[in-house]
Amino acid sequence: MKRVPIVLCLYLSMISVAFSQQKEFPKLAGPYLGQTPPGLKPELFAPGIITTDISEGCSGWGNDMEYFIFQRWIDRKPELYVMDQVNGVWGEPERLTSLDKYQAGDFTIAPDGKTMVFASGIIIEEIGSEAEGANIWMVKKTATGWTEPKPIGAPINTKYHDSYPSMAANRNLYFFSRKPGGFGLSDIYMSEFVDGKYQTPVNLGKNLNTVAHEWDTYIAPDESYMIYCSMMPGGLGDDDLYVTFRNDDGSWSKPVHMGNEINSEKSENRPYVSPDGKYFFYTSSIRGNRDIYWVDMEVVEALKLSSR
Numbered sequence: 001m002k003r004v005p006i007v008l009c010l011y012l013s014m015i016s017v018a019f020s021q022q023k024e025f026p027k028l029a030g031p032y033l034g035q036t037p038p039g040l041k042p043e044l045f046a047p048g049i050i051t052t053d054i055s056e057g058c059s060g061w062g063n064d065m066e067y068f069i070f071q072r073w074i075d076r077k078p079e080l081y082v083m084d085q086v087n088g089v090w091g092e093p094e095r096l097t098s099l100d101k102y103q104a105g106d107f108t109i110a111p112d113g114k115t116m117v118f119a120s121g122i123i124i125e126e127i128g129s130e131a132e133g134a135n136i137w138m139v140k141k142t143a144t145g146w147t148e149p150k151p152i153g154a155p156i157n158t159k160y161h162d163s164y165p166s167m168a169a170n171r172n173l174y175f176f177s178r179k180p181g182g183f184g185l186s187d188i189y190m191s192e193f194v195d196g197k198y199q200t201p202v203n204l205g206k207n208l209n210t211v212a213h214e215w216d217t218y219i220a221p222d223e224s225y226m227i228y229c230s231m232m233p234g235g236l237g238d239d240d241l242y243v244t245f246r247n248d249d250g251s252w253s254k255p256v257h258m259g260n261e262i263n264s265e266k267s268e269n270r271p272y273v274s275p276d277g278k279y280f281f282y283t284s285s286i287r288g289n290r291d292i293y294w295v296d297m298e299v300v301e302a303l304k305l306s307s308r
Contacts, residue, residue, distance in 0.1 A: 028090035033068060033083065037279065042262055042295040045281065050093075055290040058106050058270050059281050062141070063113020065274070069096070070292065071107070078105050102137065102149050108272060110167040111221040114141045117152070117173070119163035124151055128159040136165045136175060155200045156191050164270075169221040173198060176215040183209040188217050188228060208244060208252055215239075218271040225300070226252070227280070229269040236260060238267040241282060243303050256306045262295065273297065 026049070028034040033046050044051045045059070050070055057071035057078065069082045070093075079100075081093040096104070107118035119134045127135065135157040139149040151157055152165070152173070160179040167173050171193035176186045187209040189201040208214065210232040217228035224246050231239045240263040242255040262268060266285040273280050281294045 025092045029088050031065060032274075032279070033090050038295050040261070040296055040299055042282075042284075042293040045292045045294045051291045053289060056292045057283060057290060058108065058272065059292055060107065060109030060116070060272055061113070061275050062109070063111065063275050065276070067141070069107075069109065069116070073290070078103065080104055080107070096146065098146055099139070099149065104137075104149075105134065106164045106216070106270065108164070108166045108218065109275075110171075111169040111275070113275060115139075115167065116141070116146075117165040117167055118149075119165070120149075120151075124157065127154075127157055133159055134161050134163050136162050136173075152198065156198055161186075164216045166217055166219045168219050168223045170223075172219075172223065174217050174219040174226065175201075176217060177201070184211040184214065186213040186215045188214050204252065208255055213239065216269040216271060218273060220273070225304075227258075227271040227273075227300070228255075229271070230255070236263045237265040238285075239269055241268045241271055243300055245304055256303045258299070258303065262293075262299070 033049065035046050050056065055073040057073060059068070059070040061068055067082055067084045069080060072079050072081060080096040082096055083093050084091050102120045102122055105119040105121065107116050109116055116139050118137055120137050121134050123129045124135055136152045137149045138152050140147045156162060156173065158177065158179050160177060162175055162177045165173055165175040173191045173193065174188065176188050178186050182203055183206050188204045190204060191198045191201040203209065210230065212231040214228060214230045217226055219226050225243060227241060227243045229239050230242055235257065241258045243258055244255045245253045247253055257263065262282065264284060264286045268282055268284045270283040271280070272282070278297055279294045280297050280300060281292060283290045283292055
């Protein structure tokens with residue numbers, strides 16, 4: 001009988017120990033992956049399951065909250081994962097490998113719960129690209145899986161950086177762009193959806209846009225408020241979250257800083273609100289890596305008075 005080399009024995013032993021130490025995926029049942037909802041103080045979302053020592057990014061729910069999708073950054077590249085709820089129990093996160101070749105970056109889920117709009121760094125030949133250009137794409141969830149993504153097209157996509165799209169219930173699209181002609185380094189735009197077509201995007205003006213970066217905007221389904229990220233002077237950290245409310249005349253109120261319970265001396269962005277309107281999700285790098293937090297939407301309602 002041949003002897004097994006000592007190095008191989010040690011390797012096999014390490015593998016055996018590693019497998020024995022793997023934890024069984026916990027049984028998660030009920031709304032919000034079975035997590036206890038937070039109050040007015042932000043908390044990590046599903047620590048050890050969703051929020052880990054790896055950087056997480058965007059997140060979103062199906063309209064009936066039957067699935068949860070989130071983003072992780074591995075070696076500075078985005079990967080999307082989805083969890084499905086079957087008979088009230090949540091399955092383990094599974095990678096959306098079908099979107100790998102599209103380099104699916106920052107995304108939001110539309111109010112219909114079946115449409116995901118996302119940014120992709122893939123160059124669209126007919127548009128071209130300049131610098132770190134990205135474009136906006138769309139993909140739908142069906143009974144048999146996710147469809148093949150398609151670029152949302154002109155006049156929204158340009159050769160410049162167009163990213164973090166957010167869709168209202170009427171399909172109006174809000175996003176940020178670094179194309180020339182804005183007020184700052186990145187500006188927030190809106191494109192109306194009229195008769196089945198997107199119209200020329202409109203810059204949302206210097207009331208919201210500054211000479212700095214404005215990006216990562218979440219629009220309420222009824223367009224009554226918008227939460228976005230800005231590096232405008234006066235913030236606490238690298239970039240902070242602000243909220244603006246729609247006035248009776250259709251204009252936007254002066255943006256209100258979301259306070260030091262949410263914002264920090266680090267970076268806060270990627271805003272999103274659960275489909276039931278109860279909880280606000282966002283990311284923060286306060287712990288080092290970027291993590292997903294959630295908080296009761298009452299914090300947003302309280303800020304409405306500050307905007308008047």
